[in-house]
Amino acid sequence: MQKPTPSNRPNSSASKTLACGLEKIVNLSGNEPLSVPVLADRSDPLGLKSVQPDKVPMESAEGTKEVEMMEVDEMSGEKGKRDEMGKEKVKNAGMEEEEESEGSESELLGDGGFGNLQLNPSLRAGNKAIEKEDKGKPYLVAQVRGDGVIAARMKLFWDFPELVFVPFSLFDNAQPIEIGDTFRLHKCEWTKSETGWEERGDWLYEVTGRLNYQATATDVSRLRQRLPTRAIGILVDVQRARDRHVKVAMVSAPELSCVMRAYRRHFPADFTDTDIRYRSVVRLQLRQINNPPWVLYSQQFAYVLPSDFGKKRGDELLVHHANVIAGVEPEPMGYEFPFSAELTWAKVKLGEKVMAAAVAAQAFDVKADLRKHTLFVEPVVINEISTRSVVIQFVMPVPSIEELTELCNIWEIDLAVGCKVNPTAKAKPCAHGYVLSIDKRALCVGYEIDAKVILSYQEAKDQDAQEEFDQLRCGELDGCVELIPQTSVRALQERMFTLRSNDCSKLATDEGKVGRIMSILLGRPVKPESPKANNPLMTFGALSKLKAGQVDTALCMLDEVPRLVFQQAGPGTGKTFSAASIVATVLATDHTARVLALAPPNVAVVKLVLEMQDALAAGKHVEPMLALFSGTGKLRYAKEVERISPHLLATAVEAQDFKELLQKDQERVKVERYLDACERNPRLAQEMAVAKIVQEHKNRRLCFATLSFCEQLPALFGETTHLIIDEAGQAPYVQILNLVSQLPCLTKVLITGDRRQLRVHLPSLPLAIREDFGMDTVIQNLDVAQGTDVTTLSVCFRSHSALVRCTEAGFYKPHGELLTPGRDDSERALMTDQTAFKLPKKGVPLILVHQSTPAQRDEVSTSSANPGQTDTAMRALWRLARAFPGTLIRCICFYAAQALEIERLVAQQEIPDILVTTADATQGHESSLAVVVTTCSVLDSGADSQPFWADAARVDVAISRASHGMIIIGDLLLLNRTETWRRYLDQATTETTVVGPEYFDFEQFNNPDNYYDKDGQLISANGGAVRSEHFYSKYGKNVWYNNSGESRGAENRYQPYLPQGGTRERTRGKASNSGAHR
Known part of the structure; x- marks a missing residue:
């Protein structure tokens, strides 16, 4: 059979015509070449001389321009056009979506892009002749194999197979075939087997992930392939065979719909297996699937199917205009992080795209978790x-403790839930609600959860949701319902688009004030400018009370130069007070100023508001404040939020003068519904919508919120001139970049936090992106940014001097930093002046209790509790509660199970007002008296990293909350084997005497005959020192110790509980690629 030559092939340069957009049309037909009709005028073969220009559709001209732009580089998008991106994709794909309709061949070819024009009659005659040719049936390449492809039928044709195998030999094309390509099937040979499938099993062999097929193609035509576009991605996992060659790499990029698989065929030959490394930055070639517009993509088995395909596993993603990987190449420029002044602009822009890929990986991970834990x-x-509302209950078995822990990490109280009764993929939930309670139980074999969920009817477009909800309400359902956990990834997607579009670097090139601030954030070389030494405003209000580093911060924030100030502040050094004092002065002296004060945790926002009240009062300035919280935040931290009730949104909209400003009925209804929800169910209160109404009618100059709340609605704060971010250790760099890029009026940014305390919770992120991709704290970038104004607060005004010295020795002195006492001991004498009991060391409000009882793992979680330390903690709390009000006492536990057990006993024994929290939930809090329970008791010599109870940041937070006194309960000899605790205990044991749990026995604790010797050491009535002889017999003797008291060989890793073992995380190297990496 003669193959058409370039001279007689119709539309031989199809890739340059409007008919095909970004596609190439390859003639694969095994039939005779199509006859070309004799044209009336060879100099004008399409008869264009008769075309009237005013009849040319504008869409065609615009389409040409879009094609040209996309062929150059599809990555360079404008952030302002994000909302139009979907529309553009649909417009670009419009012709292709119509191509496969069962119309004439001229429709299949798109009429060369001139469908509305009057063409030469002889050409029309030729088209009619073409219509008689066999067009074949449309198929979608679903999976690529080593010797061919498996293709899926795109429409229902009973005489054609659902899945067909096509050998590569049938395709005459230089470009590799990839999933998402389409072609026409003319002939095939059916499989002759009893099952109708060529290979064993059904349509999918799940052991290997290979699609089966019913026939082998013998004649195909019209292969259509989109031209590839470029993108930047990260290899978040690399799977190798035993001989170390690459089998598959998992790739994340913002242009993809999930983390996708790249096989060895996608990499060029010179990109060797050695160069393909975990966490490498790569350049991708992507192809977009526009026909069909909706496809099902299997992340596990890397196949695509039409959305209405008759067979599916059920875990496929429904994707619109999906991008698939066509090639993976090394990134030649080299990615470096953190950004420094030495980097070129090109590397900074590359860095933004790399961080966008990391944010995409985070968003994909969140979505995957939600899909994985969708319950039937x-x-x-x-x-x-x-x-319209019901409460449902369900019980679900769970086979293992690991699965139970994963499930309960998602399914917790207040989780938003959608309920689907209709099982089809495109069906929407007929009801939404949240989890009221969830209980875990251990069974003889396995576990189970017992949950209660409240659901309310939710209308759904093009769906009879009311009937579905009525079936649920009346118990008329025959089968299961689908409960879908719902967590918004909108903020992550916004970060991703901001970084992918290089919005930050574009803003940094602006010579305005916000441009200078963004330049500093990106590490660009910015000429530093020292603030004026004598600012007359320093005598205003609370500013007159500032000291040392606090004054330096104020001088930077009160001049006319646009600045980004980082205030490094240890525990209790007054970072929040100094920030509030500065803001109060700015508002009083600059009537154009708009201040936005943010913090990652809710409790830190409450503290900001309280400090601001005092600072405004000191300056005798009245300024209305607006504090915004999510409904969940208001419920979880109800006691703390109640303290600032005059400044909450509900208080603002209840005021009569505000209600008089509302002129639209719609606004009045929203406000009334909001107030009603605040009373009945704060989770359902529309905080953002009502806050927008308040800002439109009464623009508050001073607003407070959490970082995540603000990021969801940055337009509400678009007029902000001064941005304050507290507890910045928990603020990711990418989040700050995205936020600053959306505040165009910024002139000053104050970021305050402690680089030695808790940072971003990295374990919640995919392992591959935890380091070097901007997901960690912004502080590490500020430390290297050339233009950052850095001030340091090193005087602790919170705690007793003995507590401060121990904290400094454990966490600050090793880094060359200072933390000095700022209070006289007489100001922190609550514990030292009491007469209810005697301290182990006179005048030192620190009690170290050595207790080596074994910890036990919780039966329904991987957390632990220590019964012996629980008993000691309860006795300590009971003794303290007899001497002090419960509101002054807090119990801090390193383990959640330990905290729950003590909290239960506190409630059971009716010890009022004592708070019990974990160490991680304590940052931002402070307490007069603290009892710290460490729980751990067992070592594991095989662990690959230090235990979390020895993490310096976590320990720093736990033991720096107390102001007047603290009790630490734990196996101090075990703790002393970690570097973090060793440094702390070296100082603490010089300040006080270590005692055993018997110290809290009634006879010992309340014995009036106990006395102090000349060195201040507590002596019992029988003449012996009150101390732990077990501890002192081994401490400092260079003898390795375990909780059984036996000596053994040196071991340097730890586990907190019995039994040992379990999965261990691999320690990964830093991000790397073919270029330089920092």
Whole structure:
């Protein structure tokens, strides 16, 4: 059969015509070449001389321009056009979506882009002749194999197979075939087997992930392939065979719909297996699937199917205009992080795209977790609140403790839930609600959860959601319902688009004030400018009380130069007070100023508001404040939020003068519904919508919120001139970049925090992106940024001097930093002046209790509790509660199970007002008296990293909360074997005497005959020193110790509980690629 030559092939340069957009049309037909009709005028073969210009559709001209732009580089998008991106994609794909309709061949070719024009009659005659040719049936390449492809039928044709195998030999094309390509099938040979499938099993062999097929193609035509576009990605995992060659690499990029698989065929030959490394930055070639517009993509088995395909596993992603990987190349420029002044602009822009890929990986991980923990349950309606609301209950078995822990990390109280009754992929939930309670139980074999969920009817477009909800409410369902956990990734997607579009670097090139601030954030070389030494405003209000480093911060924030100030502040050094004092002065002296004060945790926001109240009062300035919280935040931290109730949004909209400003009925309804929800169910209160109304009518100059709340609605704060970020250790760099890029009026940014305390919770992120991709604290970037104004607060005004010296020795002195006492001991004498009991060391409010009882793992989690230390903690709390109000006492535990057990006992024994929290939930809090319970008791010599109870940042937070006194309970000999605790205990044991748990026995604790010797050491009535002889018999003797008291060989890793073992995380190297990396 003669193959058409370039001279007689119709539309031989199809890739340059409007008909094909970004596609190339390859003639693969095995039939005779198409006859070309004789044209009336060879100099004008399409008869264009008769075309009237005013009849040319504008879409065609615009389409040409879009094609040209996309061929150059599809990555360079404008952030302002994000909302139009989907529309553009649909417009670009419009012709292709129509191509496969069962129309004439002229429709399949798109009429060369001139569908609305009057063409030469002889050409029309030729088209009619083409219509008689066999067009074949449309197929989608679903999976690529070593010798061919498996293709899926795109429409229902009973005489054609659902899945067909096509050998590569049938395709005459220089470009590799990839999933998402389309072609026409003319002939095939059916499989002759009993099952109808060529290979064993059904349509999918799940052991290998290979699609099966019913026939082998013998004649195909019209292969259509989109031209590839470029993108930047990260290899978040690399799987190798035993001989170390690469089998598959998992790739994340913002242009993808999930983390996708790249096989060895996608990499060029000169990109060797050695160069393909975990966490490498790569350049991708992507192809977009526009026909069909919706496809099902299997992340596990790397296949695509039409959305209405008859067969599916159920875990495929429904994707619109999906991008698939066509090639992976090394990134030649080289990615470096953190950004420094030596980097070129090109490397900074590359860095933004790399961080966008990391944020994409985070978003994909969140979505994957939600899909993985979507539950199919048989609910029981236990309470019909109304015809539109019900409470359901379900019980679900869970086979292992690991699965139970993963499930309960997602399914927790207050989790937002959607309920689907209709099982089809495109169906929407008919009800939404949240989890009321969830209980875990251990069974003889396995575990189970017992959950209660409140659901309310939710209308759905093009769906009879009311009937579905009524079936649920009335118990008329035959099967399961689908409960979908819902967590918004909108903020992550916004960060991703900001970075992918290079919005930050574009803003940094602006010579304005916000441009200078962004330049500093990106590490660009910025000429430093020292603030004026004598600013007359320093005598205003609370500023007159500032000391040392606090004054330096104020001088930077009160001059006219746009600045980004980082205030390094240890525990209790007054960072929040100094920030509040500065803000109060700015508002009083600059009537154009708009201040936005943020912090990652809710409790830190509350503290900011309280400090601001005092600072405004000191300056005798009245300024209305607006504090915004999510409904969940208001519930979880109800006691703390109640302290600032005059400044909450509900208080602002309840005021009569505000209600008089509302002129639209719609606004009044929203406000009334909001107030009603605040009373009945704060989770349902529309805080953002009502806050927008308040700002429109009464623009508050001073607003407070959490970072995550602000990031979801940055337009609400678009007029902000001064940005304050507290507890910055928990603020990711990418989050700050995204936030600053959306505040165009900024002139000053104050970021304050402690680089030695808790940072971003990296374990919640995919392992590959935890380091070097901007996901960690912004502080590490500020430390290297040339233009950052850095001030340091090193005087602790919170704690007793003995507590401060121990904290300094453990966490600050090793880094060459200071933390000095700022209070006289007489100001922190609550524990030292009391007469209810005697301290182990006179005048020192620190009690170290050595207790080596074994810890036990919780039966329904991987957390632990120590029964012996629980008993000691309860006795300590009971003794303290007899001497001091419970509101002054806090119990801090390193383990959640330990905290829950003590909290239960505190409630059971009716010890009022004592708070029990974990160490991680304590940052931002402070307490007069603290009892710290460490729990751990067992070592594991095989662990690959230090235990979390020895993490310096976590320990620093736990033991720096107390102001007047602290009790630490733990196996001090075990703790002393970690570097963190050793440094602390070296100082602490010089300040006080270590005692055993018997110290809290009633006879010992309250014995009036106990006395102090000349060195201040507590002596019992029988003449012996009150101390732990077990501890002192081994401490400092260079003898390795375990909790059984036996000596053994040196070991340097730890586990907190019995039994040992379990999965261990691999320690990964830093991000790397073919270029230089920092």
